[in-house]
Amino acid sequence: xxxxxxxxxxxxxxxxxxxxxxxxxxxxxxxxxxxxxxxxxxxxxxxxxxxxxxxxxxxxxxxxxxxxxxxxxxxxxxxxxxxxxxxxxxxxxxxxxxxxxxxxxxxxxxxxxxxxxxxxxxxxxxxxxxxxxxxxxxxxxxxxxxxxxxxxxxxxxxxxxxxxxxxxxxxxxxxxxxxxxxxxxxxxxxxxxxxxxxxxxxxxxxxxxxxxxxxxxxxxxxxxxxxxxxxxxxxxxxxxxxxxxxxxxxxxxxxxxxxxxxxxxxxxxxxxxxxxxxxxxxxxxxxxxxxxxxxxxxxxxxxxxxxxxxxxxxxxxxxxxxxxxxxxxxxxxxxxxxxxxxxxxxxxxxxxxxxxxxxxx
Amino acid sequence: xxxxxxxxxxxxxxxxxxxxxxxxxxxxxxxxxxxxxxxxxxxxxxxxxxxxxxxxxxxxxxxxxxxxxxxxxxxxxxxxxxxxxxxxxxxxxxxxxxxxxxxxxxxxxxxxxxxxxxxxxxxxxxxxxxxxxxxxxxxxxxxxxxxxxxxxxxxxxxxxxxxxxxxxxxxxxxxxxxxxxxxxxxxxxxxxxxxxxxxxxxxxxxxxxxxxxxxxxxxxxxxxxxxxxxxxxxxxxxxxxxxxxxxxxxxxxxxxxxxxxxxxxxxxxxxxxxxxxxxxxxxxxxxxxxxxxxxxxxxxxxxxxxxxxxxxxxxxxxxxxxxxxxxxxxxxxxxxxxxxxxxxxxxxxxxxxxxxxxxxx
DNA sequence: GTTAGCAGTCTGCGAAAGTGAGTGCCAAGA
DNA sequence: TCTTGGCACTCACTTTCGCAGACTGCTAAC
Numbered sequence: 001x002x003x004x005x006x007x008x009x010x011x012x013x014x015x016x017x018x019x020x021x022x023x024x025x026x027x028x029x030x031x032x033x034x035x036x037x038x039x040x041x042x043x044x045x046x047x048x049x050x051x052x053x054x055x056x057x058x059x060x061x062x063x064x065x066x067x068x069x070x071x072x073x074x075x076x077x078x079x080x081x082x083x084x085x086x087x088x089x090x091x092x093x094x095x096x097x098x099x100x101x102x103x104x105x106x107x108x109x110x111x112x113x114x115x116x117x118x119x120x121x122x123x124x125x126x127x128x129x130x131x132x133x134x135x136x137x138x139x140x141x142x143x144x145x146x147x148x149x150x151x152x153x154x155x156x157x158x159x160x161x162x163x164x165x166x167x168x169x170x171x172x173x174x175x176x177x178x179x180x181x182x183x184x185x186x187x188x189x190x191x192x193x194x195x196x197x198x199x200x201x202x203x204x205x206x207x208x209x210x211x212x213x214x215x216x217x218x219x220x221x222x223x224x225x226x227x228x229x230x231x232x233x234x235x236x237x238x239x240x241x242x243x244x245x246x247x248x249x250x251x252x253x254x255x256x257x258x259x260x261x262x263x264x265x266x267x268x269x270x271x272x273x274x275x276x277x278x279x280x281x282x283x284x285x286x287x288x289x290x291x292x293x294x295x296x297x298x299x300x301x302x303x304x305x306x307x308x309x310x311x312x313x314x315x316x317x318x319x320x321x322x323x324x325x326x327x328x329x330x331x332x333x334x335x336x337x338x339x340x341x342x343x344x345x346x347x348x349x350x351x352x353x354x355x356x357x358x359x360x361x
Numbered sequence: 362x363x364x365x366x367x368x369x370x371x372x373x374x375x376x377x378x379x380x381x382x383x384x385x386x387x388x389x390x391x392x393x394x395x396x397x398x399x400x401x402x403x404x405x406x407x408x409x410x411x412x413x414x415x416x417x418x419x420x421x422x423x424x425x426x427x428x429x430x431x432x433x434x435x436x437x438x439x440x441x442x443x444x445x446x447x448x449x450x451x452x453x454x455x456x457x458x459x460x461x462x463x464x465x466x467x468x469x470x471x472x473x474x475x476x477x478x479x480x481x482x483x484x485x486x487x488x489x490x491x492x493x494x495x496x497x498x499x500x501x502x503x504x505x506x507x508x509x510x511x512x513x514x515x516x517x518x519x520x521x522x523x524x525x526x527x528x529x530x531x532x533x534x535x536x537x538x539x540x541x542x543x544x545x546x547x548x549x550x551x552x553x554x555x556x557x558x559x560x561x562x563x564x565x566x567x568x569x570x571x572x573x574x575x576x577x578x579x580x581x582x583x584x585x586x587x588x589x590x591x592x593x594x595x596x597x598x599x600x601x602x603x604x605x606x607x608x609x610x611x612x613x614x615x616x617x618x619x620x621x622x623x624x625x626x627x628x629x630x631x632x633x634x635x636x637x638x639x640x641x642x643x644x645x646x647x648x649x650x651x652x653x654x655x656x657x658x659x660x661x662x663x664x665x666x667x668x669x670x671x672x673x674x675x676x677x678x679x680x681x682x683x684x685x686x687x688x689x690x691x692x693x694x695x696x697x698x699x700x701x702x703x704x705x706x707x708x709x710x711x712x713x714x715x716x717x718x719x720x721x722x
Numbered sequence: 723g724t725t726a727g728c729a730g731t732c733t734g735c736g737a738a739a740g741t742g743a744g745t746g747c748c749a750a751g752a
Numbered sequence: 753t754c755t756t757g758g759c760a761c762t763c764a765c766t767t768t769c770g771c772a773g774a775c776t777g778c779t780a781a782c
Contacts, residue, residue: 040744058745076744116538119480125669153514153526158722165514165526165534173526173534173776177477177721253632256625264617271614320777360538361519401775416725419776435777635736 017069022093023050024060025069029081029089033334036259038078066137083333085298086311090296090337097338099346103132111350116358118142120173121351122248127325129347130251133340135331136270140284141246142170142324143225146204149236151197154178154189162189162228164235168205169360170319176238187219195220196232208236217246220234247277260309260332269306270330277302284328287314294341300335309333316342319355378430384411385421385455386430390442390450394695397620399439399492444660444694451657452696454471458699460707466492473710475718479503479533482712483609486688489610489710494701496692497631501645502607503531505686506567510597511721512558515550523550523589525596529566530721531680537599539592549582556581557593569597608638621670621693630667631691640665645689648675653709655702660694670694676705680716688712 017025027048031039036156044050050057064070065319070083072078077349099107099224110128114121122141129137141197147168155163162178185241199216200208210233217224252274261267287295294315314328315334327348329340378386388409392400402418405411411418422440425431430446431666433439442450446598473487475482483502490498508529516524523539560577571594578585613632622628634641644663648656655676660669674696675689688709690701 015674016458038744042452042744053756054744055746055758056754057748059755062484062746072745075765076742076761078744117535151516151524151526153516155512155514155528161722163512163528163721165512167516167526169523171536171538173536174478175528175534177532251636253629253636255630256632262625264623268614268617271617275614360563361522399775403775415724415775416727416777417723422723423777433776435732437730437773439775 004318006272017064017088020050020052021060021064024057025064025081025085026089026093028061028064028079029069029093030046032080033336038080040078043078072097072162075134083301086298086333086337087301089260090298094338097342099342101294104346105134107350108347111354114354116171118170119354121358122325123353125347125351126248126250129327129329129344130254132343132347133329133331134257134276134331135249135252135335136148136252136255137250137251137273137341138280138328138330139248139286140281140326140328141248142319143245144238145170145204146322146324147205149173149200149208150303151201151204152232152236154193154232156184156186156189159183160233164232167360169359171360172285172322174234175178177233181227181229184228191220192217192224192228198234206237208235209233245281247281249274257335258332260334266306270310273304273307280330283312284314284326287312287328288326292316292318292345294344294348296341297336311335311337313337313340313344313350313360316349317351317355319352319359324355336354337358362592368455376639378425379410380401382421382425385418386425386442386446387445387450388452389422389425389440390454393441394697397695399434399441401439404439404524408676416593444662446658447698448662449545450497451600452658454570455699458703461701465707468493468707468711472715475715477532479531479716482715482719483686486708486712487609487611490688490705493704493708494690494692495612495615495618496690496696497613497616497635498611499635499641499645499689499691500611501642501687501689502609503680504606505529505599506565507683507685508533508566508683510561510564510566510569512562513554513593515551515554515593517545517547521542523592525593527596528721529717532719532721537584537596539589539596541586541592542588545586545589552581552587553578553589553593557635567598570594592618606642608642610635615656616692619695620693627670631671634665634668641691644673645687647677648673648689649677649687653677653679653706655709657698657702672696672698674698674701674705676709678709678716679713680720684717685713 009099017182024044027044028039031043031047039053041061044057045054053271061070065072065079068082068320069088070079071082073080088129107128110124114124121137126137126139129139138180147170148167149166151167153165157163160183162180162184162235164176164178165173166176167173195217196213197209200212213229213233214224217229252271255267255270261270283304287297289295292315296310302310302312309332310330311333312328312330314326318321318324327344329344381660383675385405388405389400392404392408398710399592402415402422405418406415422431426433426440429443430449431440432443434441446617447660468489469486483500487498487500508531510527511530512528514526516526518524518538520542521540523541525539526534527536527537528534559576561573571590574590574594574597578590590692613635616628616631622631644665650656650657653676654676657675662669662672662674669694671691673689673691675687677684677687688705690705
């Protein structure tokens with residue numbers, strides 16, 4: 001559940017924060033996340049039990065600013081956390097959070113309602129995550145390449161037209177039309193189907209190339225016409241390029257609630273990112289590390305122009321022990337990190353469990 | 362290609378517009394669509410060849426306002442068209458528009474690139490329409506109820522677990538898991554599949570209820586266990602409730618380019634509509650009439666709160682001679698209606714053609 | 723029926739002034 | 753050496769005011 005630090009490497013500026021400085025940094029982050037207003041020394045002494053006067057807080061805050069944890073939007077304003085400040089908060093200061101029992105139950109129920117069709121599950125997950133996070137939810141759908149072959153059926157459509165239906169263990173059924181050079185006997189199609197199912201079931205889709213299909217058919221019929229073998233292999237191994245992997249979005253309208261997106265330019269840059277997909281896909285994939293813990297990237301750590309006001313929380317999900325895709329929440333840098341992490345963890349956990357449950361044997 | 366009038370009934374206020382008034386109304390609409398600024402009498406005399414002075418135009422505009430075609434945002438501003446003004450423009454004054462040969466070619470090429478999978482086609486169409494219209498594109502996906510059954514295959518998974526794959530003529534393959542009360546012999550599954558394919562192919566999915574399945578199996582096996590019949594029938598006829606029909610959106614970010622959505626409230630109300638789906642679905646379906654012509658609903662005609670600044674252009678699309686769904690463009694009321702209508706016509710035409718081409722025999 | 727001219731209205735913009743939140747620093751106190 | 757009250761200062765934000773500009777409606781003349 002602990003976040004991974006990605007970029008940049010922590011710069012040890014002077015000694016560790018002492019207890020009071022750590023507490024002040026914590027309260028500033030907490031208060032700023034809650035109010036979206038720069039936090040002043042008086043606010044802290046009033047709202048939190050610090051035991052010292054505002055003047056002392058001022059001194060401490062000046063020090064925290066000098067060390068790079070806080071910044072002042074302008075001379076006569078309170079402080080807001082810098083990327084480093086947020087990073088320290090997330091990694092070391094933040095209290096661990098969990099969802100309420102009701103929320104956990106809600107997530108559980110939503111997944112219990114979900115069907116078996118992969119597309120539908122993924123779509124519902126996106127909606128759920130958007131609703132819970134009140135931010136932009138992003139889901140990278142499973143790659144076809146991680147799915148294993150379960151069953152196929154060749155169906156005679158017309159003289160030179162064969163329909164091939166492929167079922168994967170993820171419960172995805174897709175169809176391809178094969179147009180052989182010369183007509184094939186319908187009974188042969190059934191024999192081909194049986195042979196292929198027997199030999200290839202359980203293999204990863206990308207492995208099923210021309211040679212694999214030819215070999216699987218060899219026993220029952222050494223000289224199947226190449227156009228059929230080719231058609232079958234294409235249908236099985238046909239894979240989208242990775243950058244074309246499906247990405248789903250949900251809850252963009254929640255962004256309008258955040259004061260940071262009152263500024264149309266910032267809203268624009270985030271929506272453009274959504275539109276472009278490729279960049280976002282790259283960033284999300286870069287964020288993922290081994291293991292099932294959520295990863296946080298804060299502001300400038302995203303290394304995207306115009307995204308310095310945003311943060312991204314990502315977590316992988318799986319089917320069985322195979323990684324399938326990624327859930328992410330993209331929102332203002334001023335987001336409740338603890339809650340977001342608890343939330344993506346719970347969602348990813350339930351999603352993984354559900355996918356594993358509905359996987360075909 | 363001519364728009365349908367929906368709501369409200371035209372109120373014949375006084376005589377028809379004379380030629381000059383009609384021309385002035387046309388130029389006001391045209392100019393306002395182009396500039397988003399209220400149009401004054403001086404602007405018209407300068408930019409258009411009216412042959413009379415601005416004072417005359419003022420008199421005419423006052424008359425047009427009195428008759429309900431124009432309104433003044435405030436006393437000392439120029440005029441903008443009212444719903445009635447736009448309606449008159451769309452129905453009677455607007456010059457017919459067509460896409461440029463390059464644009465037509467672009468649309469053609471995009472569809473030529475599209476695959477055979479229904480989901481993919483619909484998704485790409487949404488993107489294309491958003492890109493061309495530079496507005497919010499909305500696509501109501503085909504209902505499962507309009508598709509005919511083409512093929513099914515029952516596949517033995519485990520002792521009490523059968524996978525049923527269903528293929529429709531729209532080229533959609535979907536899978537359902539059936540859990541019979543007692544185990545079924547794998548060879549029997551093949552026999553069932555063959556019988557069902559032979560008897561039911563070509564029927565509409567919603568017709569395939571318990572009785573239909575039972576009857577189709579009766580010849581080969583009079584007493585198939587009810588749990589299997591029920592499972593098959595559910596898988597075939599299983600239909601989402603109509604209000605759960607899938608709706609796709611694209612190009613929401615284009616709205617940010619329109620000056621009318623600088624105001625976050627208006628942006629908000631349109632995004633909320635998108636989120637809610639049900640209302641929008643209803644409005645889009647209400648808009649559709651018989652025939653393949655685009656339908657326009659302007660501002661208040663939508664009868665939606667907070668949508669008085671928006672217009673909707675809708676058009677149905679089909680596969681073969683069966684209506685499948687609706688394309689729509691939702692944007693500011695100040696939209697280039699002629700172009701939008703040409704655009705949805707072209708897109709729907711190509712989409713219908715493509716769907717018809719890829720339909721399974 | 724058309725036109726020039728003029729008074730009147732309203733918006734939008736920028737400057738000026740006032741308000742308030744919050745800081746930094748200093749000198750005294752613990 | 754750390755803490756604190758006090759004070760001067762800074763800067764954003766808001767309000768007000770006045771002015772320029774865009775348009776209209778109306779009237780009287782053509």
